[in-house]
Amino acid sequence: MATAQRGVTIWFTGLSGSGKSTIARALEAELRQRGCQLEVLDGDIVRTNLTKGLGFSKEDRDENIRRIGFVAHLLTRNGVVVLVSAISPYREARDTVRDRIGDFVEVFVDAPLNICEDRDVKGLYKKARAGEIKQFTGIDDPYEAPLNPEVHCHTDQQSVEESVAQVIDKLEAMGYLAAAAVV
Ligand SMILES: Nc1ncnc2c1ncn2[C@@H]1O[C@H](COP(=O)(O)OS(=O)(=O)O)[C@@H](OP(=O)(O)O)[C@H]1O
Ligand SMILES: Nc1ncnc2c1ncn2[C@@H]1O[C@H](COP(=O)(O)OP(=O)(O)O)[C@@H](O)[C@H]1O
Numbered sequence: 001m002a003t004a005q006r007g008v009t010i011w012f013t014g015l016s017g018s019g020k021s022t023i024a025r026a027l028e029a030e031l032r033q034r035g036c037q038l039e040v041l042d043g044d045i046v047r048t049n050l051t052k053g054l055g056f057s058k059e060d061r062d063e064n065i066r067r068i069g070f071v072a073h074l075l076t077r078n079g080v081v082v083l084v085s086a087i088s089p090y091r092e093a094r095d096t097v098r099d100r101i102g103d104f105v106e107v108f109v110d111a112p113l114n115i116c117e118d119r120d121v122k123g124l125y126k127k128a129r130a131g132e133i134k135q136f137t138g139i140d141d142p143y144e145a146p147l148n149p150e151v152h153c154h155t156d157q158q159s160v161e162e163s164v165a166q167v168i169d170k171l172e173a174m175g176y177l178a179a180a181a182v183v
Pocket of ligand 2: 023119
């Protein structure tokens with residue numbers, strides 16, 4: 001009989017443009033190749049579906065994270081590997097979902113604000129600097145960095161592939177993935 005896959009939530013947190021979605025997508029491809037059953041809950045997609053209507057006040061962000069955490073928990077306890085990508089700027093909200101889910105790997109996707117701003121993938125930093133968007137994380141809204149994440153990726157200093165390898169190594173070390181066979 002095949003061994004059941006252990007569920008786990010891999011939670012990517014970091015500033016807008018730090019690389020959460022990029023790393024999550026690359027990790028998704030790698031895990032699918034290994035035959036993992038997985039689900040991706042990406043910030044933007046979640047916000048147009050599960051948490052449509054919520055804004056960016058602390059209260060709304062916390063509610064956003066609570067709902068994502070709820071779904072991630074359901075999936076995780078049924079053996080799914082869940083990739084969550086959300087700024088999730090408040091430590092307390094992240095720690096609450098960590099406690100609830102249990103099988104939880106926090107990945108701090110870390111790049112200095114000026115690098116994220118230079119990347120400005122969606123042009124939102126420019127708008128935030130111009131005052132067209134309020135409560136923008138890192139500009140006029142807080143980001144509380146994780147104190148003890150399972151994985152810390154410095155995306156201004158390492159490639160996407162290196163970040164993916166770092167997460168895979170941690171998943172293997174924690175017993176969520178069998179180490180790939182060396183041929
Ligand atoms: N005020 C403000 N602050 C931060 N981000 C903003 C804001 N307004 C819109 N956006 C866009 O929304 C994406 C962040 O949504 P999240 O659900 O990840 O945010 S949170 O976890 O609830 O804080 C974020 O996506 P990413 O760039 O992928 O992080 C932005 O594109
Ligand atoms: N080492 C790196 N790791 C991750 N992303 C990187 C890296 N170097 C450059 N980038 C780029 O930075 C941008 C990050 O955007 P995205 O993944 O959407 O961030 P987030 O989901 O955190 O908002 C992408 O355009 C990506 O190609």
